[in-house]
Amino acid sequence: MNAQPHEFDMATNALAAHGWCVVSNLLSPAQTQALATECMVMHDARLLMPARVGADHAATLLRGDHTRWFLPEALSAPQQAFADRIDVLRIALSRNLLLGLVDSESHYAVYTPGAGYARHLDCLRNNDARVISAVFYLNDAWQDAEGGALRLYLADQSYQDVFPRAGTLVLFLSAQFEHEVLPATRHRMSIACWMRQRMIGATC
Ligand SMILES: O=C(O)CCC(=O)C(=O)O
Numbered sequence: 032m033n034a035q036p037h038e039f040d041m042a043t044n045a046l047a048a049h050g051w052c053v054v055s056n057l058l059s060p061a062q063t064q065a066l067a068t069e070c071m072v073m074h075d076a077r078l079l080m081p082a083r084v085g086a087d088h089a090a091t092l093l094r095g096d097h098t099r100w101f102l103p104e105a106l107s108a109p110q111q112a113f114a115d116r117i118d119v120l121r122i123a124l125s126r127n128l129l130l131g132l133v134d135s136e137s138h139y140a141v142y143t144p145g146a147g148y149a150r151h152l153d154c155l156r157n158n159d160a161r162v163i164s165a166v167f168y169l170n171d172a173w174q175d176a177e178g179g180a181l182r183l184y185l186a187d188q189s190y191q192d193v194f195p196r197a198g199t200l201v202l203f204l205s206a207q208f209e210h211e212v213l214p215a216t217r218h219r220m221s222i223a224c225w226m227r228q229r230m231i232g233a234t235c
Pocket residue numbers: 140148153166180181210211212221223
């Protein structure tokens with residue numbers, strides 16, 4: 032699985048100290064490009080669906096992305112490469128921070144120009160399985176002026192913007208950080224992933 036001992040130590044330490052961090056060595060540029068190509072092909076083939084349509088109308092006003100879940104039993108080669116590396120990272124974080132992360136779930140997301148995701152917390156109501164949110168960006172040559180930042184609200188009410196450049200992975204504690212996706216002037220592609228613990232109750 033291409034694991035180097037201690038390769039995610041910086042991420043582990045940053046997550047322990049601040050509750051969030053950015054990782055830049057998850058995948059090679061070629062692996063990232065393969066995911067971007069697949070995501071755009073699937074989007075063009077209309078295989079991504081408006082997030083949560085039907086289930087909750089209010090939620091569709093909150094978020095404007097289209098998504099498609101990765102199916103663990105039917106991963107494409109680019110998805111498998113991503114899943115393998117996320118597993119290495121998950122196991123390292125879980126071991127070093129004693130988080131009990133047993134698995135993860137991932138989906139492609141595409142935001143068309145002008146679409147965003149209002150400020151929210153990733154913890155699902157009646158389900159506290161999500162411990163770490165991990166968002167991996169797929170957008171080549173992203174310019175800050177194109178917008179589309181992930182805005183992460185910190186405990187002191189200041190915020191940190193992360194731009195969705197190809198190869199950037201942002202990690203944060205799902206239950207602690209409200210965040211929003213600002214609209215962009217071009218298509219914005221990502222993989223949203225959650226590392227999960229065994230479900231133990233309803234806390235959020
Ligand atoms: O794409 C991002 O930067 C964040 C997406 C997000 O907040 C979510 O899917 O819950």
